Amino acid sequence: MRNWGARVHEIRLQGLRAVVLENELLRVTILADKGTDVVEFNAKREDLDFVWWTADGLRGAPADFFDGYEGGWQEVLPNGGPPVEHRGARFDQHGEVAGLPWDYAIVEDTEEVVSVRFSVRARRVPLHVVKTMTLRSGAAALSIVEEATNESPVPIDAMWGHHLTFGRPFAGPGCEVRLPDGLDVHAHDGAVNPSGVRRLSGDPAAVDWSVLPEPGTPSELLYLTGFGEVGQYDVVDPQRALGLRVRWDATTMPWLWFWQEFGAHRDYPWYGRNYNIGLEPFSSYPSNGLPDAVANGTALVIEPHGTVRNWLEATVVVQDGDWKPMTR
Template identity: 55%
Template sequence: MAYRRHRPARNWGARLHEITWFGMRAVVLENELLRVTVLADKGGDVAEFCYKPRDMDFVWLAPDGIRNPRDVAGGASDDVAAFLDHYEGGWQEVLPNGGEPSTYRGAALAQHGEVAGLPWDVEIAADDPSEVAVRLTVRARRMPLRVVKTFRLLSGEAELRVDEELTNESDVALEAMWGHHIVFGAPFLRPGHRIRFPDGAAADPELGVVPERGAPSDIHYLSGFRDGRYEIIDPDAALGLRVRWDAAVLPDLWVWRELGATREAPWWGRAYVVGLEPFAGRPTEGLAEAVRNGSALALRPRETRPLWLRAAVIEGEEAR
């Protein structure tokens, strides 16, 4: 941990707070419009993305709430439970395996493993009324991969900026699945919300409208993004979120819809969510399958790959 201690408190403009939340280190980035809470001790997850003028949190929190990954009761050593037992909703980094457990070149990788369950080091990168930023760093444990991720808020902007670097710290070429597990639910998501994709993305028109509760669960994989972008909007409230990313690095979008139809574990009918997840690698059958079908991200020895993402609130005519 590299927090700067004894920083002067500030409650105006862009500001940040170092807190302990459910027994975990967390950082709150805030300005006049947004409050974003990042769980440093749990994957660098975004557990809050609140648009303050409407008191609207865009990320979903699961019914069981936020759980500390140090609590390993209930079989968390299992390859599936390791993720699901501590899944709070929100927004996770997924690396180097997406979806089902998989074995890659002798490395056993859990569901969505492994950085989403690890504590990240934190450094304050900017702390000024005009701009705040925190830099998170983690190394995977079963593959020689290092991620550096910077969250940034500027004063007066309703946009979170995320800039990353993924480094292969070995002298051998590697493949990986890399993605951002962004899930929308209550209080924002409702039937009839619109999802807009850019021209050129291979999208089924039925994916453009959020179905009623109880519709069948499904997952789709969209490709053909020249412009990595989508918007999810509430046309009645004229409010939404626009997510943009570097589609040259994450060329696919996973669209996961769990709409309350699953009455068994792990959802028990309690999840009404839509995941819109930029990814390198598909489908959700794990890294070995993504390597086989040629969709995994390839990293040369010692290569560093940059990535950027942006998440901005839109309202008014833009969100109708």
């Protein structure tokens, strides 16, 4: 046991196995029993949690995604979007690894660095996922290195992504989304129009998406691409001079889904209670599910006994002239 420098603790949260990675600046809580959901990303000096929670919060790990969706950050594989059927397998919303318990092992535990390796085998496709999450002393940054291996002699189609969401207590009206220039922006055309959702008829430039609006603003779902080899965005609060920077391997996940829900959606599952955005690195688009990604050629194809790799970093940033990583 150690309560200084980098450290790791094994706990239970509402009956679920969880792992806490912590250092002088940051505390990150990961649910091993529920998809490795990140349910805390707390900048300790400011006592500010970047994780957004739904109105219902954590309610165990039910089979249905929305029934158990607490907010936070999910690993999505092999389906992104609503329930679908593909090659005889039925997948839930964002199914299936987000709803499974993962094994884990502490692989490094020193004052300088703590590192935990999580692993899971999907049940409806022969995919084995291994990811290592690391926190270093003196840095407000979580790093992830991961791989998905096809354990079969046939190619496997997949959508792979990270479902990161932001809302209270961090993100609200006036917060900014900072993205590289020159990205291609695609509107979510062709989807069924739920109540309160704005559609842009192919003209996403008509709205300034960089500043979060007032509650009650109709929402939209956009897809951004053109990052090159490394994707990056910042979500920042100019009033606090604080934000979060996310970087990832854009050769594996070339798309960024920009989900917005500002309280205008009055029906299931939100009922007007949510104010949040999602900025989600993904291998594929749109969010209509795996069959559509296969049809448009953006689905991952993991070759027989092949492996696809990804990395991702989430770093607290502060405004000191420019936006820079937080340090001691």
